[in-house]
Amino acid sequence: MAASRSNVSIIGIGDDGLDGASDAVRRIISEADLLVGNDRVLALVPGNVTERLVLGADVEAAADRIAAEHGRVAVLVSGDPLFYGLARYLCDRVGIERCEIVPHVSSMQLAFARVKESWDDAYLTNLANHSLEAVVERIRTAEKVGLFTTDENGPDAVAKSLVKRKIDYFTAYVCENLGARNERVTRGTLGEIANQKFDPLNVMILVRSGNAPDRPRDASTRSLFGNPDEAFIQSKPKHGLLTPAEVRAVALAQMALSSRSIVWDVGAGSGSVSVEAALLAPAGQVFAIEQDAEDIELVRENADRFAVENVTPVMGRAPEVWADLPDPDAVFIEGSGREIARLAELAFERLKPAGRLVASVASIEGLYEVKAILTAATSDVNVWMLNVSRGTDQLQRLRLNSLNPAFLVAATKS
Template identity: 50%
Template sequence: MTAEPRSKMVILGVGDDGTAGLTEAARRVLAEADHVLGAPSALGLVGEIAARKEVLEPEMPAALEQVRAAMSSRRPVLVCGGDPLFYGVARYVCDRLGKDGFEVVPHVSSMQLAFARVKESWEDAYLASLSDRPLATVVDRIRTAEKAGLFPDERHTPAEVARALLGQGIDYFRAYVCENLGSPDERVTQAELPELAAMEFSPLNVLILVREPGRPDRAAGGEGGRRLFGNPDDAFAQGEPVSGPVTQAEVRAMALAQLDIRPTSVVWDVGAGSGSLAIEAARLATLGAVYAIEPEAAVLALLRRNAEEFGATNVRAVDGRAPEAFADLPDPDAVFIGGLTRQFDPLIEAAFARLRPGGTLAVNVATVEALSSTYLAMKRLGAPARAWNVMIARGVEQMESLRFDAIPPSFLLAATKPAPSRG
């Protein structure tokens, strides 16, 4: 008897022990599937099956389109390691394609196994994946944590994390590295941070940090700490002899607030310059991507340098001129336009046309003439245009007195694309 078509795609979690560790119900899901998608590592865990296997693209927007297409299959399954809702793909696809299209069958996550192996509770731990957020941000959160559980990646190994912590004077954690959990070659290594900084481990590992008793936090040093957004203008390299424009910190903070960036957002920064806004947007869209469009090769190199310095691995530098550069980009949830000297009107129209419903377009201009033309262009979009005259003076100490230096005034405009009405 032929199995009835399933109305939903199953997102199935699999452990390092493969199908042997699955429940009977989960094994039945795989046996009845006709189309199975997943990363190479996840597909390798399910072994030989009758269903057609499809390897997901590493870039999330492309993988999302593969999932969307597979949902037309009779019995599609998306496999991933551990618990799909714990730093897994389930949240991303459900946010994008709607929860009603999926059924989630979880497995024990490797993080849960790791805390069990070292016999520590994890309900009060700071948990993070280093593949989707800057290492500097994670280090600042660890600073005040009692425990931390981290998923390292190829760039941010346990040794690299240890060196980053020690570099900030954070030496009051004991480390446990749990490798190949659930496999025959499983191993747990306990070490002090200076020891860990010189060690190498299997790529499949979980790092747990437990604060030593009675050790107080080590404060972040002065202006050197990285803020989530609103970093000082001089935190972004300008370079010699080339200099890329930087959106002023206060304007950046206002623009990012209007853009309403979520963890899974796709963001376009048009005329990205040195990348200040793109980088801070990336620190908010930790599971998404920021496409920084810049036509000048020398400035683009500076942008890449700043992104690397901030650990903003989800910034995608786009060498091209807008609006032509929009063609190959995924539809955005938020668009920022700034740092340009030519007319904004065609960029505004092209960007707003691609903007997802409910997303916001923000534009920063410096002249009254640009304000007038931009405001009229945004009014033609069919969405209410909001505008601010940004006039900021920064306090500066001089001898024993406080004075205020005005930064160049500018104008910020924003419009949100209406969501389709539910008739």
């Protein structure tokens, strides 16, 4: 006998059981020949059916049993079956054509609704599938976070780990037993949450406080260049203006630094290029040129973090502040519009013979103008367009988040 199409219904159900289910869901459950779920979910559905299958640790065996069933199967899961649920796995094992999915509001959705925060831009994860250490590193630069915690790593353990790493710039919410009569939402600082205990059925939400700067991760395992963006202190709300690690690595490679190079970093921002140039040229000197006083302080802090003493912050507007600087062996400049072309032309004039200028340009129009300026000055000009995507785990799947395209122009003074 051939299996009928869509004979497996994967149904999301809340803690209120059938009371919160639609008539259509009740009908599917009542007409099922096989009812599947863990002990807790099955207990929410009283009554008798032909057979009940309790989901335990051996999910593969359960999937095989479901696949072999020719009658109607109702698989009950908490919340949304596609949100850290069984739906994706069962569709793959049983056959997508045999499955229908009936969603319910997930506990993550309920949690964000309870604290009145949107969740479309949040980092969402499950500590049952990822190590606490890896999750903490992702939290470091996040704006909002939604966590399914575990018995081993409950909200108190998460809060303690964050406080230990000085990632203390979040307001925390712990939402327990969502949808049940004993539902409770606790709000507090991470320090306060670290000293409390919570019911195992909880969702933890973190909301970044104001424009607090990131606390960079330990730089003790740093590389000479291409360090992760989160290794640097960055300003808020200008977070994200730092030269991305991938672009930075290519730019520094094209600057062809020696151990004694004199480097100008024009528009240094938080100083990521300056710091890594200083690491590559330990006997040289890097001048981090920046007109923003707050960013100048970030340059100093990042230089201290990476223990480089050959970075000199230069506060002021280019090109006026260049007058007293020694001629450079290499120049890095970043920006958009006509200003970057003008500064590239003036900086190239100051380069020593055989010196290298690398410009990171944000727009195609700026690229055209910078290339035209440098091509008029030298025949050794190269151009790259860098399209980079970073992999991240989101909802049990690999997701590639693309960075803004970057254009690099490198020119050598003959």
